[in-house]
């Protein structure tokens with residue numbers, strides 16, 4: 121396939137040149153990362169041919185465009201664009217952003233075969249950011265969105281030999297492997313899975329086995345019990361093959377499926393580590409929702425958690441969302457310019473600017489102590505207890521040991537007619553459930569490497585390094601964690617969450 125020049129010269133951006141006039145289809149733009157990618161493309165690549173968004177309808181907004189208008193275009197992620205030139209922004213949305221009502225998990229995305237074919241013909245690239253990021257998703261649901269939907273993505277790409285596919289994966293497909301994790305195909309840390317001569321793993325038989333197990337569970341249970349059994353099945357199977365949870369297991373399966381289906385075609389897998397608030401763009405601290413580490417920060421701020429399983433010396437790999445969006449855009453330009461190759465990039469901080477879990481906790485503690493009042497949505501009062509990370513065994517002994525007498529005390533209170541739950545018991549249960557979900561991530565035994573992403577950034581040249589920075593060495597952890605991230609959580613994640621729930625609580629007008 122024709123190879124174009126990636127870096128045209130120092131005075132022009134290779135990315136802008138490659139994306140000029142191009143049409144890009146994106147999934148996942150109702151989510152956190154997808155919005156930041158969309159905003160950056162609109163703001164920085166004004167000459168792009170078209171941005172096409174595959175959005176599924178929901179109860180409130182069955183059509184993609186109305187869901188886009190109400191749930192995406194209204195987001196604070198676009199505040200900067202609106203402030204700069206609202207009219208130009210609205211015109212761009214009108215002329216260059218196209219919304220397609222469809223479901224990535226359905227064959228042909230739920231479109232007619234003709235529409236699917238014509239969509240394939242129109243697109244130069246596809247960025248797939250849709251996923252279920254629920255670590256403990258029911259196995260069948262996780263398989264559908266994180267693995268099997270990639271058959272539909274591959275089907276689209278196969279209709280257009282020049283289409284560049286960017287699959288957003290995660291560094292945590294590494295599973296329970298320890299040590300240095302390079303930007304390459306990951307070998308499962310558990311039960312063996314056959315490997316092809318092309319390097320990826322042959323998962324067809326395994327997927328059928330998992331589907332049989334899902335069918336068996338479905339035939340025996342129903343309702344809430346069925347949900348629980350499907351969650352348990354996912355975790356059990358993930359553990360067997362070497363992953364801590366269903367999310368990362370099914371994302372790894374998805375990588376294998378795509379590598380096989382798009383062998384010899386243009387595929388780039390971009391694996392971010394834990395994505396957190398923006399370092400700079402669209403504004404420092406911008407974040408949507410309460411993400412992985414933030415669920416623990418929030419529980420601590422509300423006085424619910426003070427002891428957690430974790431390894432203080434382990435490197436906790438956090439990467440700001442804007443650096444991830446930039447990595448996706450850089451690799452998009454490269455995949456278009458130099459087609460027909462399979463590439464893997466990791467956007468992470470662990471190898472180039474490591475921060476240990478202990479340092480991470482200490483920065484947040486220090487800020488909580490000195491400036492809790494600046495974060496009114498996060499802290500309702502000054503935190504009185506420290507946040508202590510202990511090893512898993514000690515955690516289980518302490519928490520297990522405390523739970524029994526507390527639950528006996530709770531039962532005794534109820535017998536005595538006091539129908540109230542013990543707060544300390546409730547907090548202990550919050551701690552235990554957060555530890556079950558996130559405990560693996562706070563005891564890291566691996567370091568993600570990003571040498572190839574760094575090499576890509578240097579190949580792109582000076583201008584693109586400035587326009588699309590991806591280098592985690594620019595993060596000043598103290599400033600980022602204490603001021604930018606906590607500020608962002610307070611200003612965006614928690615404030616907007618409150619606004620949404622207030623809006624949802626308002627009575628809806630009856631149709632006339």
Ligand SMILES: NC(=O)c1ccc[n+]([C@@H]2O[C@H](COP(=O)([O-])OP(=O)(O)OC[C@H]3O[C@@H](n4cnc5c(N)ncnc54)[C@H](OP(=O)(O)O)[C@@H]3O)[C@@H](O)[C@H]2O)c1
Pocket residue numbers: 147148149150151152153154176223224225248249250251252253265288289290291371391392393394395396411412
């Ligand atoms: N957040 C992180 O820390 C992190 C870290 C590493 C990698 N990643 C990867 O980054 C990508 C984006 O993550 P995110 O944090 O932006 O997630 P997010 O905020 O939860 O957004 C998920 C997106 O996926 C879509 N989606 C979920 N289930 C779907 C289904 N069954 N059918 C169609 N669409 C579905 C959602 O659409 P609806 O609104 O219609 O549900 C939404 O647009 C994912 O591929 C994830 O694996 C995330």
